Amino acid sequence: xxxxxxxxxxxxxPPGHVRTPSYLRGKVGWVERTLGPFPxxxxxxxxxxxTPLPLMRIRFSMAEVWGNATDAPDDTIDAEIYSHWLxxxxxxxxx
Amino acid sequence: MPHDHHDHMSPSGHPYRxxxxxxxxxxxxxxxxxxxxxxxxGVTTAQEISAQIDAMDARNPAQGAAVVARAWTDPxxxxxxxxxxxxxxxxMGFDIGPMRLIALENTADEHNVVVCTLCSCYPRNLLGLPxxxxxxxxYRSRTVKxxxxxxxxxxxxxxxTTTVRVHDSTADMRYVVIPARPAGTEGWSADALAxxxxxxxxxxxxxxxxxxTA
Numbered sequence: 273x274x275x276x277x278x279x280x281x282x283x284x285x286p287p288g289h290v291r292t293p294s295y296l297r298g299k300v301g302w303v304e305r306t307l308g309p310f311p312x313x314x315x316x317x318x319x320x321x322x323t324p325l326p327l328m329r330i331r332f333s334m335a336e337v338w339g340n341a342t343d344a345p346d347d348t349i350d351a352e353i354y355s356h357w358l359x360x361x362x363x364x365x366x367x
Numbered sequence: 368m369p370h371d372h373h374d375h376m377s378p379s380g381h382p383y384r385x386x387x388x389x390x391x392x393x394x395x396x397x398x399x400x401x402x403x404x405x406x407x408x409g410v411t412t413a414q415e416i417s418a419q420i421d422a423m424d425a426r427n428p429a430q431g432a433a434v435v436a437r438a439w440t441d442p443x444x445x446x447x448x449x450x451x452x453x454x455x456x457x458x459m460g461f462d463i464g465p466m467r468l469i470a471l472e473n474t475a476d477e478h479n480v481v482v483c484t485l486c487s488c489y490p491r492n493l494l495g496l497p498x499x500x501x502x503x504x505x506y507r508s509r510t511v512k513x514x515x516x517x518x519x520x521x522x523x524x525x526x527x528t529t530t531v532r533v534h535d536s537t538a539d540m541r542y543v544v545i546p547a548r549p550a551g552t553e554g555w556s557a558d559a560l561a562x563x564x565x566x567x568x569x570x571x572x573x574x575x576x577x578x579x580t581a
Contacts, residue, residue, distance in 0.1 A: 291538050293484050295511065307467075310539045327538055338512060347531040349511055352538035 276302035279330055280361035281353060289317035292357045296349075300364045301332035304350055312354060326355040336364050422462075426495040430461055431543055432564035434493070436557040438470070439548045452543065456493060463492040471534060472545045473571070478525055480518065480571030481534045481542040482510040488536040490543050494569060501570065511535060521572040544571040551578045 283298035291313050307329065311322030330353050335345035375382055391399070405411050434456055438445040448455040452468035468490055471479035483489065484507045489497035500506050510517050514531045518524070525531065534542050546568040552560060555578075567573025 291485060293535060293537055295484070296535075307540065313538065327540075329540075331532075341512070343513075344515055344527075344531065347514065347533070349533045349535055351535040352540055354538065 276363070278302050278361045278363050279328065279353075279358040281330070282357050282359065288314060290314055292353055293351060295337065296330075296332065296351055296353070299332055299336050300361045301330040301336065304329040304331040307352070310354075312356070314354075327352050328355060328358060329353075330358070333364075423491065423496065426492065428494050428564075428566035428569065429561070431490070431494045431566075431569045432561040433557070434459060434461075434470075434543070435545055435564045435569065436561035438545050439560055440557045445545075448545070461493060463490075466490065466492040467540050468493065469540050469542050470545050471532070471542055471571075473547045475529065475547070477530050477532055478518075478523075478571065479532045479534060479542075479544045480510060480514055481536060481544060482507055483536040484508065484511055485535075485537055488541060490541040492541075493543060494566065498566070518572060521567065523572065523574060544569050546571075546573075546575050549575050549578055 278300055279302070280300045281292060281296050281298060285294070285297070305328075306326055308327035309324035310327050312325050313322070315322040329350050332349045332351070333345060334342040334347045334349065337349055377383055402416065406413055406416075434448065437459065438448050444455060447458070448470045449472060452470040453463065453466060455470075456463055456468060471481075473479055481489075483501075487497060487502040489501060491497065506517065511533055514533050515525060518531070536542055546564065548560070549563060552563070563575040563578065565573050565576060568575045
């Protein structure tokens with residue numbers, strides 16, 4: 273198994289059409305696969321020339337997203353996050 | 368006698384259903400305005416719009432069931448499907464338009480379930496329109512937080528040894544679950560197997576029908 277590449281989702285709350293779910297902002301997950309490049313929906317939604325960006329499928333543990341509120345910490349959530357929402361991160365500490 | 372209140376009863380003796388008239392919402396008005404402008408400016412025609420609606424209505428979960436059944440019976444196709452589900456379904460002859468599809472395979476160790484927390488992204492170009500509950504706030508908010516409880520309400524109870532993988536369909540990709548092939552179907556044809564594959568089993572909220580009940 274290759275080493276996991278961890279990423280943190282930016283914790284910003286900008287206005288407008290954003291396809292990064294707010295419940296995942298600030299959370300750390302690992303790259304499940306890389307897709308795209310696809311046009312940035314934040315520009316596309318307003319009829320602007322949209323920059324092609326890599327789209328990453330990031331896998332988050334339930335423990336990372338919901339903390340103690342989950343009863344299945346090792347279950348996972350995968351979401352597609354555009355690369356400009358991601359920054360490299362350390363592996364999260366076990367809760 | 369039951370026909371006394373003529374104001375409220377139809378001639379057949381049943382109450383009139385109230386009209387469901389209500390003002391157009393902002394987005395309904397917007398859709399009508401944009402559609403009429405596109406037609407007036409010659410970008411599209413009413414006939415083309417009707418044809419697209421007909422094409423979407425003709426898509427249904429049986430298309431997905433055929434894909435799943437082939438994956439169960441054709442190892443080379445299964446490998447192609449997991450590698451590039453869009454190409455594999457097009458190669459089977461399905462017109463999925465520009466849809467980018469990922470197939471997620473359920474095994475004894477992993478159970479996949481699909482949700483779109485932001486709106487209602489669904490592999491419509493293969494499975495047709497989504498069920499109403501898929502678009503509900505309850506399904507969208509609870510599936511990412513307590514998927515095992517949601518699945519149990521759909522009648523799917525998973526052992527602790529099975530990892531649940533929730534897929535939030537947030538951007539460009541659409542997802543179809545390849546459920547695990549039911550035991551007791553050895554030697555079945557793809558056509559017979561397809562009859563076991565339900566819509567919900569391809570969302571991950573159900574399992575295929577048992578061969579005993581099919």
